[in-house]
Amino acid sequence: MAPSAMSRSNDWTKSLSDAQPVPYWLDDPGRPRPQPALTGAETCDLLVVGGGYSGLWTALIAKERDPGRDVVLLEGREVGWAASGRNGGFCAASLTHGLSNGLTRWPDEIHKLEELGARNLDAIETAVARHSLDCDFERTGEIDVATEPYQAAELKDWYEEIRGKGLADGVEYLDADAVREQVDSPTFRAGLWDRRGVAMLNPAKLAWNLKRACLDLGVRVYENTPALTLKPYGAGMAVRTPYGGVRARTVALGTNIFPSLVKRVRPYTVPVYDYALMTEPLTDGQLASIGWRGRQGLGDSANQFHYFRLSSDNRILWGGYDAIYPYGGRVRAEYDDRPETYAKLAGHFFTCFPQLEDVRFTHAWGGAIDTCSRFSAFFGTAHQGKVAYAAGYTGLGVGATRFGAEVMLDLLSGERTERTELEMVRRKPLPFPPEPFAWTGIALTKWSLARADAQGGRRNLWLRAMDKLGLGFDS
Template sequence: MTQIAQATDAATQALAGAAPTPFWLDRPEAPAARPRVEGAVEADLVVVGGGFTGLWTAWQATEREPGRSVVILESERIAHGATGRNGGFVAASLTHGLTHGEAIWPKQVRALHEEGDRNLAALVEAIEAAGIDCDLRRVGKTTLAIEPWQVDGLREARDLGAKFGVDLELLSRDEVQADVHSPTYLGGLRDRTGTVLVDPAKLAWGMAAELERRGVRVYEASAVTGLSRINAAGGAGDGTGAGVRATTAHGHVDAREAVVATAAYPSPLKRLGNYIMPLYDHVLMTEPLTEAQRASIGWAEGQGLTDAGNQFHYYRPTADGRILFGGWDAVYYFGGKVDASLEQRDSSHELLARHFFETFPQLAGLRFTNRWAGPIDSTTRFTAAYGTAFGGRVAYAVGHTGLGVGASRFSADVALDLLAGEPTSRLRYDIVRKRPFPVPPEPLRNPIIQFTRHSILSADAHEGRRNLWLRTLDRFGLGFNS
């Protein structure tokens, strides 16, 4: 049997019996289902989507105006989508990293960096003040070089961080391997302040419970099928209506204003499909490690880890001693299809399992208990798209790509600022004022994305050298990433 065949066989055995469900959501402490909205409901603000963006929108709305009547309409369950399927990395960056921020918004990146730091600090403070038990850890992150060409990239990132006052520690091969024992590591960049780790489902569940204590009404199984204007009497509007109606299959909510936070899922605002690429990200969760297995990998600080390639992995330990391992494959399906049937892809999960054991060969024989995937709402700019509709009665914030857990709180404030119509500092940033470049429609979209994906893989295989296509995308601040 060849080495590749042996690795594939080992990956297949490790995946045998893995539940096809997100680990974070597949636990007995999950809250009971909430009722769907039925009949006519009234509110000051209706939020479409119960992920982190929607939850933070309701949270910030009640902070700004205690007693404000807020309704959340979630199509499935709280934390069903990307909110409950991610790795639990909460990053300060609003610009998909300093390198990307300096390339796209050079005149504003310092202010955006400071805004991101304030946002993360306020997010942590809010969680702790509310007493939400979500295994929040201030452990930071280490970015890892696993190819020689990536070592120079870490050095450049360290120097760029210093320019903005970020204290990043460059680790040699021996230093990083002494910290986390993997033969694949050639260097590392340790950031102790820019990232915290959370249990994302517990955070979402805790936020929803806190919001209900504040009087927010949270409805599940309430997919919004349409938005329309209403006049002061509750009837159909004439273009200058007094509010907006969010319609579902079993009822509707009439509100003065609405925020759409539907991420990669179908939105009642069809225009959002012009900006969103639903990319399926794949994740594995191991069984709990034994004491001997934990000792064999070190990792005493339990920080988040990610490698430095264009196609990258992210991984972290959990409170009960497991390892979450995800990333690498960012899969787009023709037409931007989003469906539960796409959440199990044997080739992607087997590839992840092989990569896991290449990273930690000393854990051979460890099994995975969960395997899952889900769509990320990526944009061509790697950051969210913001805007308004219905004459300013509706605001939207979608497209949080791979650093959206922290940025979702900033986006909530942006959406509320847009509804208020007040020129806050947030609304002056180009990241807010200018939307990402639209994604071409099908049938052009799929081949463009697939060619870009192939080009990225080729770049990683050739010492990071980017072809003409990728260099052209870089020039205009465009790209493809999970």
């Protein structure tokens, strides 16, 4: 969806003049105060490290499974401050970063993975009601839109393929007129509407409300308490913190892109920086000019894709396209702000919605996503099964992290379940090579994906080689 009228670039940048370089979701006067930091020594049955979705769901479900279990959660800063609080708010049923990725990697168990994913999203909706999680949850579905003729043909072929495999339940193909009846953009040529498989929500409010639910069930939550080391201690494990420590029978690690306390896990993820804009609230007239009465999430079909959705107060979040990997895989705050990407995104926004030419952006932000080579989460244990971890959600973890929490708890209990028997759970992705090979490979892949978008989707020799290796770089 790259812009064609480059002469308007000055107008695009004017739309950013008031944009604050902070995540819209976290810029909330109702943001809860953090819990006190841990000082002294604690003991517990289960220690959860990480106060994003992975850790919060793990602590909550652990208490739901066994209300008598003593659970402690440590967060290095504030709950939801990182990827969990600044993402796009797309809560998808898919556990495999989309059906295409899952079908390519696990064709023999894709029906089971789809079933488990649907049940997981239903369980999130149930939890929202049971625990009164005030997070603007809307089960609107999502439309994948084609903006080029070749993409429209590919969407139609893909729809016919998944129909033939019995995987199109709740999915509807939309031609150009039908998709523009849902959301009116001159760039839209076709769409696939997954009516039930995605919900929209406020990601920061979900994290904050999960913290509150954990506290209500008796989880002891300590914020501004980084876990510094992880070592065996007697029959359990010990974690050192700046002002104390925790001894626990078992430990669940939900640290995702931040360096794992299990060092051998670190080569399996790299940080990729993603960026987003948020508009001011649309007027009734502006909203009417684009339709969007169904409030679905949207994403386009390019390799370098955009994702966009409406907030509860009718702002448009517009993100994606650029995916920036910093040399050495370092996670640094200065990478969270990238004006050149904001200008690019603004131009693409007005190409998609020229009828909104007077709209301005109020927020512009970015942050790191934990990416692995198969684009979907991986799992494992360490220290003779006393430590479990889940990571690698690659930007689609709002929903899948709840499933990952269930997997970690299953692994820690030693149970054989329908989750732990999955090939997806039993096998790991390929690790990333050391520098400079990681940076070179990722840069070549990004260049190749952009070239494919410009050449009717044709994948070059590099991308075809990645496909054969099972890396499958397609988004």
